[in-house]
Amino acid sequence: MSPKTLYDKIWDAHLAHEAEDGTCLLYIDRHLVHEVTSPQAFEGLRMAGRQVHAPDKTIAVPDHNVPTTAGRENAETMPEDSRIQVAALDSNAKDFGIHYYPVSDVRQGIVHIVGPEQGWTLPGMTVVCGDSHTATHGAFGALAHGIGTSEVEHVLATQTLIQRKARNMKVEITGKLRPGVTAKDITLSVIGETGTAGGTGYVIEYCGEAIRDLSMEGRMTVCNMAIEGGARAGLIAPDETTFEYCKGRPHAPKGAQWEAALAWWKTLYSDDDAHWDKVVTIKGEDIAPVVTWGTSPEDVLPITATVPDPSDFTGGKVEAAQRALDYMDLKPGTPLSEVKVDTVFIGSCTNGRIEDLRAAAAILKGKKIKDGMRAMVVPGSGLVRAQAEEEGLADIFIEAGFEWRLAGCSMCLAMNPDQLQPGERCAATSNRNFEGRQGRGGRTHLLSPAMAAAAAITGHLTDVREIM
Amino acid sequence: MDKFTTLTGVAAPMPLINIDTDMIIPKQFLKTIKRSGLGVNLFDEMRYDDDGNENPDFVLNKPAYRNAEILVAGDNFGCGSSREHAPWAIKDFGIRCVISTSFADIFFNNCFKNGILPIVLPQEDVDKLMDDAERGANAILTVDLEAQTITGPDGGTISFEVDAFKKHCLLEGLDDIGLTMEKSAAIDAFEARAAVERPWV
Numbered sequence: 323m324s325p326k327t328l329y330d331k332i333w334d335a336h337l338a339h340e341a342e343d344g345t346c347l348l349y350i351d352r353h354l355v356h357e358v359t360s361p362q363a364f365e366g367l368r369m370a371g372r373q374v375h376a377p378d379k380t381i382a383v384p385d386h387n388v389p390t391t392a393g394r395e396n397a398e399t400m401p402e403d404s405r406i407q408v409a410a411l412d413s414n415a416k417d418f419g420i421h422y423y424p425v426s427d428v429r430q431g432i433v434h435i436v437g438p439e440q441g442w443t444l445p446g447m448t449v450v451c452g453d454s455h456t457a458t459h460g461a462f463g464a465l466a467h468g469i470g471t472s473e474v475e476h477v478l479a480t481q482t483l484i485q486r487k488a489r490n491m492k493v494e495i496t497g498k499l500r501p502g503v504t505a506k507d508i509t510l511s512v513i514g515e516t517g518t519a520g521g522t523g524y525v526i527e528y529c530g531e532a533i534r535d536l537s538m539e540g541r542m543t544v545c546n547m548a549i550e551g552g553a554r555a556g557l558i559a560p561d562e563t564t565f566e567y568c569k570g571r572p573h574a575p576k577g578a579q580w581e582a583a584l585a586w587w588k589t590l591y592s593d594d595d596a597h598w599d600k601v602v603t604i605k606g607e608d609i610a611p612v613v614t615w616g617t618s619p620e621d622v623l624p625i626t627a628t629v630p631d632p633s634d635f636t637g638g639k640v641e642a643a644q645r646a647l648d649y650m651d652l653k654p655g656t657p658l659s660e661v662k663v664d665t666v667f668i669g670s671c672t673n674g675r676i677e678d679l680r681a682a683a684a685i686l687k688g689k690k691i692k693d694g695m696r697a698m699v700v701p702g703s704g705l706v707r708a709q710a711e712e713e714g715l716a717d718i719f720i721e722a723g724f725e726w727r728l729a730g731c732s733m734c735l736a737m738n739p740d741q742l743q744p745g746e747r748c749a750a751t752s753n754r755n756f757e758g759r760q761g762r763g764g765r766t767h768l769l770s771p772a773m774a775a776a777a778a779i780t781g782h783l784t785d786v787r788e789i790m
Numbered sequence: 791m792d793k794f795t796t797l798t799g800v801a802a803p804m805p806l807i808n809i810d811t812d813m814i815i816p817k818q819f820l821k822t823i824k825r826s827g828l829g830v831n832l833f834d835e836m837r838y839d840d841d842g843n844e845n846p847d848f849v850l851n852k853p854a855y856r857n858a859e860i861l862v863a864g865d866n867f868g869c870g871s872s873r874e875h876a877p878w879a880i881k882d883f884g885i886r887c888v889i890s891t892s893f894a895d896i897f898f899n900n901c902f903k904n905g906i907l908p909i910v911l912p913q914e915d916v917d918k919l920m921d922d923a924e925r926g927a928n929a930i931l932t933v934d935l936e937a938q939t940i941t942g943p944d945g946g947t948i949s950f951e952v953d954a955f956k957k958h959c960l961l962e963g964l965d966d967i968g969l970t971m972e973k974s975a976a977i978d979a980f981e982a983r984a985a986v987e988r989p990w991v
Contacts, residue, residue: 335988338980339973345955347973349980351991359873361823370967379991387821403821410823447991454872454896468896470874471825472903472966480970482977486953488895518808519866519892552869554895575990583990618808638807638864645806735871737817744840756812756870758835 325593327490328559329525332465332590336448338482347482351447352464354433355382355420355474357411358737359452363475364414373418375481380420381442384408385432386737388425390700390727395426404738418478431703431729434458434671438542439703441571445560445587450477455671455753457548461541462568463560463590465525468549488554489599491524492592495532497606502787504611504681505540506673506751506770508532509547511609514622516602521553524600527592528558532606538567539677546672547753550619559591613658613783614755614768616646621755625773625785629656649757650765651745658783661767665748666697666778667760668771669727670734673751674702676709678771682751683715685775685789691723692781698725698740700732722778736761749777792905793963797886798932799859802849803923809863810870811897815879828875829882850883854926860933862916862923863890867908868897877904887933889940891916902956903966907935909950919948935961 326334339347353376360382367374374380387404388394397405408425415422423430429440434455437443449459449466452474459466469483477483493512512528513520526548533544541558548556558564565584568574575583610624621643623630631654632643647654652661668674668682679701691697699719701707707729710716716726733740734752742748742764751774755766767783776784819831837848844851850858861880867890868876877900880888888901889909901908911919922942923929932941935957940948959966970977984991 339976341955343954345953347970347976349977349984358820362825362874365823372967401821407821407823444990446988452872452874454870456872468872470872470877470896470900470903472874472900476967476970479967480974480977481981482970484955484966484970518869519894522866522892522895549896552866552894579990583988586988618810638805641805642807642864735812735817737820754810754812754870756810758816759812762816762835762840 325595327592327596328463328527328557328590329465329490332446332448333487335446344486346485346487348448348485350450350477350481350483351379352437352442352449353380353477354437354449354451354456355380356386356433356451356453357384357407358386359471360414360474361407361410362471363478364418366475367478372479374420374478377419379481380478381437382411382415382420383423383430383433383436384411384425386731386735388730389738390730390732390740392728394728428704428708431706432671432674432731434546435674435702435706438462439705441568441574444568444574444583445564446590450483454549455546457554457556458542458546458671460545460548460556461538461558462564463557465555465557467554488525489523490597491521491526491553491600492598493526493528494530494601494603495528495606496530496603497532498535499532499606499609502611502772502790503609504770504772505536505543507609507612509544510612510614510619510622510768511604512602513547513551513619514612515604516551518550518618518620519552521548521551524553526551526553526556528556533558534561537677538563539675542675543672547619550753560587611770611773611786613773615650615652615658616643617649617755617757618646619753619755619768621646623658625658625783627658629654629658631655659785661783662781663747663749663767663777663783664695665742665746666695666774667733667748667750667752668698668774669700669702669732670752671702672753673771674700674706676706678751679706679710679715682771682775683718685772685786686722686779687718689722689779691778695723695778695781697723697778698727698733700727701729703729733760735759749774749783791903791963791965794886794905794907794935794960796932796934797859798930800855800857801860801862801919801923801929801931802855802858803920804849804861804863805920807864808866808869811868811873811876812870814868814876815873820873820875825878826882828879829884832879832883857884859884859886860931861885861888862919863888865891867893869894872896874900877901877906881906889916889919902960905960905963907933907960909940911948911950915948
């Protein structure tokens, strides 16, 4: 048998049909659904008189639009258009008989945090969601990617996706990370290396000692941003860390089924002599705590660097960098550690899990945020929030001066009232620094939770290693 | 889905690289439960000032390009979120074809589901078409999907590649779901097999 990559193995195990021209139907094991990209898909089903093909494999949760302030169970407190979208998901979930975690359920949260937390996401599965950060689930060795609303409708109706196979790309992070360097710094550094289109047309498998050493939560942070590097999906081969995380989760297999699953999961790795279409290798020790300076996730530099000059670049990037600096109101040559911020956002599907909150709280313990700073923690799920309260992390955040919010996507994409005002500058643990992403005219610097906490204390982008 | 066969129309130049889906349609317009009506907010933050007035410097606000049906764009067009609202907004504005050196995967796929043809060309061809597009109202291109050609205002022709299945669906305006349902026996067989091999799923 010819050697295969992990992606090849999962693909082969889910191929339901292949046409002569190579167009394939890939079977989908888990379909995650949220309120923003699904209403038109359910409407399409209704118009055509179709049912959801596999409601038991379909899981819905509202996250993008929901307020993160107390009293939100009362839908009347939501803006009208958001309320209509959430109400539509409520009724679609009920009408089509799919699994659902409404706002009032403690298990509600960001769809990419809820799926793994509840054990819906397991190794070797195919997972899709109408959201590009579905790549997150690749941390389990699941083939997971974002799809558009037409494809959401297609999966609802047929439990398959029309696909062509992507190419294989290996991203290896060798050796150990230095102190103060996190999964977020890995994933941003990879994008800095490959560019935002470097992974287009590929599925990335992250490997190497530094990846193996990460917890499941760190691995989810890495895979989450595969899409920011252009790859639809990122993968990490499952291992004991993965199995340990999955065991005992509400929807993970039990007993004999667990043993059978485990036996298969242990075959899910790339063969030694598998073919790679592209390979990128980065030494773990070369990765520093990083921040973004521009309006693309590839605009990333170590915190010790200075704002670049557009003339440092070539081609279309010259104009793009100039536009980014104008938008960000930054001057070339300014040390990044001197850039003042007025807002700090800790949360999102990238960094809204318990370990992220622990890392930020470790920096904040016994300290106060800078006067005038607006700082917010938005746990990724109700369960993350409850655990953080139990561990005393919530008290640390509140005493430091942070707002302690309810779960949702919040200021990552600012669809709910959590938004930047024009000209405000935010240190954010989220995944996109696009123009207007966190609110029209708002400026975003992406960084790790520990770095965000450091910036909240000092009032400017800060090398967390100086505070640790 | 609307068919796409041939298209002759004004091409608007947007040479900026990495135009993301937040630029194409900002988040505040994703709160709709419909597919239609998004064209007025296409490129909203570039197209309008803070008071909602048109920015006269933005390409689609210039008289020559107000009825553009083709976009010639910089590298990595459509990167970012999976929101299909981006192609919905593009189509609602009246644009049926986008040409670039590269597209983000999800956006690229979403276009085909909505009767929009995204065309990938080498840099020198995109540069040439960008020059053509800079000619304002004279920037008329003809895209022939069947022949896989783009003809410029000076009569020069550029060929392009397109996936055969996607081409077929666009030319015929076919509904993906209907096509897949014709293969339901294969899906049923897969499910029966998977239920034995991976019963925990």
